[in-house]
Amino acid sequence: MYMSRFLRLTQPNMQGPDVFSINQALHNLGYLRSKVDDIFHAGTDQALRQWQENAGINPDGVVDPDVWCRLGSQGMMTLEHTVLAQRYPAITIDLQSRRLFFFHSLEASRTYPVAIGKRSTPSPPGNWTIVQKAVNPGGPFGARWMCLSVPWGGYGIHGTNNPRSIGRMASHGCIRMYNRDVIAIYDQTPLGTPVYIIGESLTGRLLQQGARGEDVSIVQRRLRTLGYYRYRIDRYFGPRMHESVVRFQQANNLAADGIVGPDTYVAIQKALDMRSNDTEP
Secondary structure, eight states: OOOSOOBOOOSSOOBSHHHHHHHHHHHHTTSOOSOOOSBOOHHHHHHHHHHHHHTTSOOOSOBOHHHHHHHHHHHOOOSTTTOOOOSSSEEEEETTTTEEEEESSSSOEEEEEOBEEBTTBOOOOEEEEEEEEEEOOOGGGTTEEEEEOOTTSOOEEEOOSOGGGTTSEEESSOEEOOHHHHHHHHTTOOTTOEEEEESOOOOOOOBOTTOBSHHHHHHHHHHHHTTSOOSOOOSBOOHHHHHHHHHHHHHTTOOOSSOBOHHHHHHHHHHHHHHHTOOOO
8 A cells, every 4th residue: 555645744744635634633633733724833743743652553643544544534533424416527547648638528528648657666456536625735736636535645636836747656656636627617516526547557566585577676775774774686585685674674663574575665755755854856
């Protein structure tokens, strides 16, 4: 399970509609007493750590997929449970062609180029709905934001401050559009609009000792960046890599079984984002 970005206290502060949702949830649950805004500030960090401690989660002040799922089920007052998806308009996003198709009816459609998630942070395939909208969220979200009903992360369709990324695998899982394009469809996309993300999702397979392949090399490189793997990148999951994975898992309070599964993939990406101070959606 992946997510769009790991929300946390940074300098400068992380800001955006995904942060607003977290602040709103913490406020609804009584942990955040200040005004709800879209900035991840010291009050957010303190409230989140208190909630994590009470929920029996490691109080590290980071919003990861587990926090999204649990906090969302408790405190996020979105419209996803009350708005019924309509038939049209509808949006289909083809991950292979990296195109968004906006349907007015069964036949009438417009198409736009998009950026999708990187191999390490793929866009979530499935049938979703638009549950939240915002004008001019700014920064990496560009001119418009439309949140998807994905329960484990702050995924959405939005503009960008990096137009050169459009057409590429460049995001943390969100769907990026040119600002002019997202503005063009925004007012025609009401809450409840269905969004279908189709195509191959480049999620990681389960890796364990004996595995071979380029995905093994990718994990080796990431573990080496984090200081856990000091050997040759050889596409082979051997005893040395097994030992490195176990050490990483032990350091991150994971089951130390030496198998790279969903929790370990997420923990590696979380550690890399925090190491590089990556805050892009």
